[in-house]
Amino acid sequence: MSKINVNILRELKSSKARFFSITLLLALSVFVFVGLKSTTPDMQKTMRSLYDKSILADAQLENSIGFSDSEIESIEKDNTVQTVAKSFQTNALTSNNKYVLNVISNPEKMSKLVLKQGHLPKKNNEIVLGEQLKHVYTVGQKINIKNNDNLKLKQYKIVGFATSSVYMKKNNLGQTNWGSGQIDAFAVVKQSVFTTTEPNILQIQFKNLQGSAYQDKYEFNLRHKVSHIQTLLNSLSSKRRNDLLDSINEKINQAQEAQTALEKQKSLISDDANLEVLSNKQKDLSTQINHAENQKNTINQLNYTAQSRGQFAVGYNDMGSDANRIKGLSNTFPIFFFAVALMVSFTVMRRMVEEKRIEIGTLKALGYSNHKISSEFYLYAGLTSVVGTIVGAGLGLIILPKVIFNSFAANYVLNDVQLTWQFLPVCIAFGLTLLSTVFAVFLAIRPLLPQQAATLMIPKAPTTAKKILLERITWLWNKLSFSHKVTARNIFRYKGRMWMTILGVAGSTAMLITGFGMQQSLNKMVPVQYGTITHYELLGVFNNKANNSDDYIQKVKSDKNISSYKSVYFENVTVAVPHIQDLQNVPIIVTNNNNLSEFISLKSKNNDNINLKSDGITISSKLAKIQKLNVGDYFTVKDAQQNQYKVKIANITKNYTGHAVYMSHTYYQKVFHKNYDTNAYLIRLTNSKKSNLVSKRLNKVSSSVTVIKSDETKETISNILKSLTKVVWVIVIVSALLAFIVLYTLTNINVSERIRELSTIKVLGFYPKEVLGYIYRETTILTLVGLIVGCVGGIFVHSYLMTIITPENVLSVPGISWHIYAIATLLIALFTGLVAILMKRKIDAVDMLEALKSVD
The missing domain is CATH 1.10.287 (Helix Hairpins)
Incomplete structure (x- = not known):
């Protein structure tokens, strides 16, 4: 083995701490970058595989009485439609009143089941249940459902369990007027079990749909085709109404x-x-x-x-939004993370070359070429990049996608994530690591190689001494002890080291504050929303055109569990946001009393009370934010039949979970050209635990449409935020590791560079504690400055990342509480102390005579 190669091995052995700290720092950065960049493609591939396997329909058409043969023929002849599949669907309640089922006929062409156990129904009295109820029932067990005019039988034998791409959530599969108002699971029977011969569901595959699920090309094209088919349906429904009315x-x-x-x-x-x-x-x-x-x-x-996949397939939009949020996070968070890691590794590699100045001169004197000399440093730097990239990318491609996918999938009935090889992120990460190591070596060694060997073998002349600012404040400077004066001079003398330490600690602190702050913000959303804004427990919706609608009104007024109520008009509309694939569902609440404060607190940004106006709507803050709207602006909403209404914004109200629009009855009549007629009640209960009981009572009235419970909405939002919290914990953990590695690396550099200084003060008789203080006093001061800068920076990074990670219908609660700063500070202090303990051994082991040998 050549001498130069032996020298490389010796360098690796003698600087193990530096090599491993830089390698770990790079590996951690690559892990975060590659892992986050891989997660969205992996999630989307997993979902697309499920949709392709089950042939999930592009759209679903629905009505309450069934489609006639002539209507189906008209739809099939439309030039956008490729395939139409007939289906039957109804809701039913189990005889024990516990579970509401969405009963469907066995899908054979589209949106097929994935059987997990047993077999599909072969007889009329057989039924397959969704896996949502697998923990309740077993194969072979009998299940009874309450009388339903749409089904011929009341008792069925369970012959299997299945999953469906239409019903991916574990709970809350939609609203209904059965039971407590929430669909708990789906069930599948033979088509012959249904009493009607006209299907009330048609599933559609469109022609010429380019792209795949969750791609903009596919989603926006699908939205356009659904809008087109809705126009056809409006014509068909109008003709059907006229024919029925004539009859x-x-x-x-x-x-x-x-x-x-x-x-x-x-x-x-x-x-x-x-x-x-x-x-x-x-x-x-x-x-x-x-x-x-x-x-x-x-x-x-x-x-x-007509509804697109995102509207009829429960969980489709949610999983797409989850994947897109991780994509947004992968485009931002690694930048902050890599910036800290690359800055430190870049500085360390340059310092390593500068430390080897005399060695470079010696090698030149021995006749080694510049190429041979520089190869030692390039090999060292390249090795850290290669090892760091391999370790970081290997773990990032496997671990992070699984952790994040499983966090979100906890609320769904899904298989494991399908991992993919993401070549581009790995290449980018490798390029960045090379930039911070090999390029750093290139910049450091380039000015040294042209110099004469004799010049290089002489230590670099120290910089000219200058007074620091503190020295000019004489009354303060004179009071400082000798040790403190040395510390002050060293801090400002080595400005590069100073800024590297401050920025390294500041970046790590900002990441910790961001991670813990994001977790706190997520945890605060539901309590703030349902503690200070939403005060009602139930929203009961009924059919105000039904002949027994008065029965519903009397039921509300006579229930002793209801403490107060308010009649309103309720309607769901959709809003298209240009840069967001999903149509945003927006509930509209209209009242003839401009004050809703007993049930909903409408507050402006300045916390002033808002009263509804007759010349505009009050819109929730997140909807205004994603639409980039201000007071006085107009925007368009669409009802279920794609009728468009242009509304003006009069006020913007605080709202942290979900979108909402509030209107006065005068403005509603002006915009929608309809008479104001209430069809819902905002309900407050004497005891919130009675919400299920009251919901079931209201749904027993035949004119009931559904009962929306605040508890269920809270649970849905909480499940989303719980998944995000797990992702945030990943951010917290890697941020903590970053902070520790940065502190260790910086301190190790500081000690390594100043071995001669430490040996000198040891020889001069400094006590061990004073020797340690010589280093750690400086480190502590710079760490404190870095903490202050990091705390300020953390506010802005936290605010920015919260806009990335929160769903489109959720607004983060502003502010970070003091204990988040305290936790971040304590962690930095803990890591600093731990590093001090590790470095103490290195300082104690310094050979003073060897370190002070002349290099002349």
Whole structure:
């Protein structure tokens, strides 16, 4: 082995601490960068694989009475439609009143089931349940469901369990007017079990849809095609309403003509018995007419709706949003992380070359070429980059995607994540590590190689001594001890070391504050929203056109568990945001009383109370933020039939979970061109634990549409935030590791560079504690300055990253509490102390005579 190679091995052996600290620092940075960059593609590939395997429909069409053959034919002939699959669907309640099921016919063409146990239904009395209920029922067990006019049977034998790409969530599969108002699971039966012959669900595959799920090209094109098919449905539903109304009007006319004829007969008959018979016939006809009039009310509300995957497939949008948030995080967080790591490694590698000045001169004197001399340093630097990249990328490609995917998947019925090889992020990471090591060596060694060997073998002349600013403040300087004066001079004399330490500690501190601050912000959202803004427990929605809508109103007024209530108009609309794939669902609440404070606190940014105005809406803050809207601006909302309404913003109210729009009844009538007629109640309970009981009572009224419970909304948001919290813990842990490695590396450099100084003061008789203080006093001061800078920087980094990681309908609670700063400070202090203990051994082991040998 050549002498130069032996020298390289000796250098690696003698500087193990430096080599491993830089390698770990680079590995940690690569781990974060590659891991986060790999997570979104891995999540999307996993979901796409599921959708492709089950042939998830592009869109779903739905109505309440079923599609006729002629309507289906019209849809199939549309030039955007490739395939149409018929399906039957109804909701049912288990006989024990515990679970609400969304019962569907076995899908054969699209949105197929993935059987996990047992077999698909072969007989009418067989049923397959979603895995949401696998912990409750077993294969072979009988399940009874309450009377449902849409199903022929009440009892079924469970023959299997399955998952579906339409029902991916573990709970809360949608709203219904059965039970407590929430669908708990899906169930599959044979199509022949349904009493109707006209399917009420049509699943669609479109032609010429480019791209894949979650790609902008696919999602925006799909949105356009769904809008197109909705226009067709509006035409079909209008024709169906007119045909049904004509038929009913004809029956009403016939009944009225029969009544007129009976009235004439009654005038010609004097026999009481015959008169009574005719009167009874008239009563029957009046009943038929009343029933027909009620049917007309129902028919007038008949609408056909088209929904994209993101609207009918429960969990589709959520998983897409989760993946996009990680993508946003991967584009930002590693920048802050890499900036700290690369700055430290860049400085360390340059210092290493500068330390070897005399060795370079010696090698030149021995006749080694510049290329041979520099190869030692390039090999050392390249080795740290290669090892750091291999370790970091290897762990990042495997560990981080699994951890993050499993965090989100905890709320879903999904398989394990499918890992992919992400070549580009690995190459970028490797390039950045080379930049911080090999390029640093190049910059440091380039000015040394042209110099003469004799010049290099003489130590570099020290910089000219200058007074520091503190020396000019004589009254303070004179009071300082000798040791403190030396510390002050050393801090400002070596400005590069000073800034590296300050910025390194500041960056690590900012990352810690950001991580802990994000966790705190996520944990505060639900308590703040439902403690200071939302005060109602239930939102009961009913059909105000139903003939028994008064029964619902009486049920609300008479329930002793209800402490107060307010009648409002409620409607869900959608808002398209240009840079967001998902349509944003926005509930509208309209009231004829401009003050909602007992049920909802509407507060401005300045915490002033907001009253609804007659010339505009009040919009929630996150919706205004993602739409980039201000007071006085206009934006467009769409109802389920894609009718567009342009509304003006009069106020923006604080709201942390979910979107919302609040309107006065006068502005609603002006914009929507409809009469104001309440169809919902905001309800406060005497005891929030009674929400399930009251919900079930309200849903028993046939005019009930659904009951939305605040508890369920809180649980849904909490589950999302819980998943994000696990991701934040990853940020906290890697930030803590970064802080420790940075402090260790910086302190190790400081000690290594100043061995001769330490040996000198040891020879001069300094006590061991004073020798340690010589180093750590300086480190402590710079660390404290770095902490202060990091605390300030953490505020801005936290604020920025919170906008990245939170969902589109969630607004982060501003501010970071003092104990977050305290925790970050304590961790930095702990790491500093731990590093001091490790460095003490190195300082104690210094050979003073060897270190002070002349280099002349």
